[in-house]
Amino acid sequence: MSATEVLREGVTGARIAAELRSAILTGEYAPGARIRQEDLAARYGASRVPVREALRILEADGLVTLVANTGAWVARLSLAECEEMYRIREKLEPLLIATSIPGLGDQTIRRLEELATEMEAGTDVEAFLRLDREFHLLSYSGAETTLLGDLVHRLWNTTQHYRRAYTLLLDGGSNRIVHDEHHLLVTAIAAHDGEDAERVLIGHIRRTRLQLELHPELFDDLGTGRTPASQNRKDLL
Amino acid sequence: MSATEVLREGVTGARIAAELRSAILTGEYAPGARIRQEDLAARYGASRVPVREALRILEADGLVTLVANTGAWVARLSLAECEEMYRIREKLEPLLIATSIPGLGDQTIRRLEELATEMEAGTDVEAFLRLDREFHLLSYSGAETTLLGDLVHRLWNTTQHYRRAYTLLLDGGSNRIVHDEHHLLVTAIAAHDGEDAERVLIGHIRRTRLQLELHPELFDDLGTGRTPASQNRKDLL
DNA sequence: GGGCCGCACGTTGTATCCAATCAAGGAGGA
């Protein structure tokens, strides 16, 4: 995103894509919800052409599912797919954090510590999600790598909704371990110990994946749209 | 691709995307080459609208670089970006092969062995590239995973050109080790030894990456287009 | 009464036309 996003569309398509992406990430549109082109066109004051460009951009981001001659839905993941995403993240994010650490300045590291503390103190779920996202993405900001960075960014976006659902589930519960891991990560980063940061991060992601597997109900169909919207693409093979 | 490809465009956009993708992968269009929308429209007998859809699909695949209000070019990688792709592959393909092995039937494994042998016997570069691609992708076909499979598929596509350039470079040279690794991989797969397959595959990809780093001239600008087309996106930050 | 066929509606896909943007070339001045 970020870097490559700027130069994507003339202007309208990119604007619609950015706004719609934001709307999906904040939960305004739920997974499985039908998206009609004319609705978006009216909402953003444009014709259907740039809307379709935006939908394709978001499809590439994994936030929207398109079916030819039928329509678009907010992407949804099955439990198996979400698990898969987490396994991918377990492999890629350690690589990214290791290449990022040498590029992180003292100021950034202090900010990371602030974020970890702030997260621990807060109680609001939405605030936690926002801070958590900022924390991790900031920890990757030292990497110059465009491709890997964008890829990880996409993975975060596609799993955003399920992170929210899970966080809401254990709201007020014992998620102290999350904050401990964050502080451990900051410590490893401050020590410029890439290997240790990798270890902590693997555990962090893996633990979340195992927790998610305990809650298959998060992936049930909520009947928000008419057609399942992905959920099982295998029937097309 | 494959699975999700079918349901992408009404029909024209998908057709153009598929044909253009094929043209890029076979080397008909070189990295950095300018792509004009009207040329494609004329070539495929359609208007510019589905052409733009196709370009966006291929941009998501990493095969095309779009710049707003300016144009499209066949994507090119810098040495650093290519290295990055290979580091990503080193992490993801072992994961994929491990999940694929339990799903591979005896017939598929025999076919893998055939391919490894056929590659060893052949001398034509294009034939080698085709067989190598078929070999590896077939070795991943046991995985039901849609997301990881498609992702790896994309990684193969974006690095295809540089695999070709490198293979041409050492044409006739001592690439025996490649074939040895392929046979080792088949052996591990036949033994249903996921861990061993992971090890061999990591070495296989890593060795290629190290070789590529010795040949930065493969990434020089060949002057095929007017504007660099990516090559350094950092100036946009 | 149940299942199948067909028509009509809504939505998406494509073509054509017009506007906006960028790049290159030339004219003018320092």
Add this chain to the structure above:
DNA sequence: TCCTCCTTGATTGGATACAACGTGCGGCCC
């Protein structure tokens, strides 16, 4: 002679209008 600005051409981006496809409802036949 070189730099700058402007103009012109080519190419892309967006809007409107039309065609194609899929879906759902109603009627008809079994």
